[in-house]
Amino acid sequence: MVAYGTMRxxxxxxxxxxxxxxLRQLEATDELRALNRRAVPGVSGHQAxxxxxxxxxxxxxxVDVVVHLAAEIGQSPSFDAILRTNVAGTRNVFEAARRAxxxxxxxxxxxxxxxxxxxxxxxxxxxxxxYGDVGTWxxxxxxxxxxxxxxxxxxxxxGEALARHYADAHGLSxxxxxxxxxxxxxxxxxxxxxxxxxxxxxxxxxxELCIRAPETARCExxxxxxxxxxxxRDLEHPRKILGYEPLDHAEDHRSM
Numbered sequence: 181m182v183a184y185g186t187m188r189x190x191x192x193x194x195x196x197x198x199x200x201x202x203l204r205q206l207e208a209t210d211e212l213r214a215l216n217r218r219a220v221p222g223v224s225g226h227q228a229x230x231x232x233x234x235x236x237x238x239x240x241x242x243v244d245v246v247v248h249l250a251a252e253i254g255q256s257p258s259f260d261a262i263l264r265t266n267v268a269g270t271r272n273v274f275e276a277a278r279r280a281x282x283x284x285x286x287x288x289x290x291x292x293x294x295x296x297x298x299x300x301x302x303x304x305x306x307x308x309x310x311y312g313d314v315g316t317w318x319x320x321x322x323x324x325x326x327x328x329x330x331x332x333x334x335x336x337x338x339g340e341a342l343a344r345h346y347a348d349a350h351g352l353s354x355x356x357x358x359x360x361x362x363x364x365x366x367x368x369x370x371x372x373x374x375x376x377x378x379x380x381x382x383x384x385x386x387x388e389l390c391i392r393a394p395e396t397a398r399c400e401x402x403x404x405x406x407x408x409x410x411x412x413r414d415l416e417h418p419r420k421i422l423g424y425e426p427l428d429h430a431e432d433h434r435s436m
Contacts, residue, residue, distance in 0.1 A: 187211065189391060190243040190282075192230060192273060193250030194220050198288065198362055198383055202247065205384035206391075215239040215250070215273075230269035233276060240280035245391050248273045249288045252332070259331055266335035274346050274354075284353035286390040287343050289401065291360050291376055291413060292333030293326045306410050309371035321414040322401045340401060347399035355390040355397060359383055360405040360413070367433045375410045379428035382406045389422040397421060406430055 187210040193199050194214040203223070206212055214225035215236060226239035230250055240246065250273075252265040270287070277285050297303045302317040328334045336358075343354035360378035363369055368377045386404040390397075402418040405411055406428040418424035 187391065188242060188244045189213065189247060190215055190239055190245070191247045191249060192216070193248075193288075194223060194225075196249060197364060197380070198359065198387075199249050201362075201380040201384040202249075202387050205381075205388055213239065213243065230272055231264040233272040236272060237276045237279065240276045240282060243277075243280060243282050245284045245286065246273065246277045246282050247286045247288070247387060247391065251288065251335075257332060262331050262335050266332070267338055270335075270339045271342060274342060274352075278346060278350050278352060282352070284355065284391070284393075285343070285346070286387060287339055287354065287356045288387075289340055289356040289358045290333065290336045291358050291403065291405075292329050293336045293340065293358060294320050294324065294413070295329040295333060295376075296327035297412070298329075303412050306412055307372040307375050309374065311410060317412060319412055319414040320403075322403070322417050344399055353393075353395070353397060354399050355393060356401040357383075357386055357390060358401060358403045358413070359386075360403070368430050374430045374434070375408060375412065377406055377408060377430045378404055379406045379426075382426045382428050385427070386418065386422070386424055389418070389424055393422055 189210050190213045192215045195216050212223055214220040214223045228235040230236055252261045298307050302314045305313040326337045328337050340356045343356055346352045347354040360376045361373055362378050362383055366380050368374050383404050403413040407426040408430040
């Protein structure tokens with residue numbers, strides 16, 4: 181991709197928790213633009229709802245890379261909200277990027293595409309902190325079958341499948357990032373977090389590596405986590421393709 185300091189990067193959902201971390205990571209080196217429903221202080225932006233393709237299209241003009249973070253999240257989002265934002269909205273972002281000639285889209289997927297595995301051991305034991313009940317376990321990779329949790333997880337599976345379609349049909353570079361649990365406190369808060377936590381600086385670094393990945397990275401999916409001793413999600417693939425090495429460790433917070 182383009183060298184450091186010359187990228188024009190459009191970020192949807194820049195005002196969110198992960199978007200704010202990405203802004204700190206890139207604001208000194210790149211030209212960031214926001215596609216948001218509200219203004220982001222200090223950043224050139226276009227205010228529109230991603231559920232409206234015509235309304236968002238002008239934001240994509242002259243952009244090198246799109247980072248699509250905007251999504252309907254929360255404890256129990258309604259199906260209608262997920263349908264408008266995560267399903268139709270993701271299609272609109274990908275389509276607007278295609279129409280504008282954007283070369284790469286980095287799509288914020290989620291570990292929720294595989295968290296259904298936590299219903300069964302050994303993964304259930306890991307997220308419940310029953311480490312003595314676990315000997316060895318097989319880590320899930322980017323090639324493991326998806327097993328989503330709820331409508332949210334299923335909507336992220338849809339986004340990954342749609343990304344594959346846009347890569348195959350239109351030649352876009354589409355990189356999906358299955359982000360672990362990122363929290364404002366920036367530390368594990370629950371027993372499960374010691375398995376699935378991702379620090380804010382680790383997710384920002386992962387997204388930057390995807391933005392700057394070589395042209396040969398055409399359609400890939402990566403897990404994004406911190407270095408968690410009890411993780412069941414593979415980091416060898418992003419290490420091999422992107423050079424990703426997490427900086428933070430869930431166990432460092434064990435006694436806090």
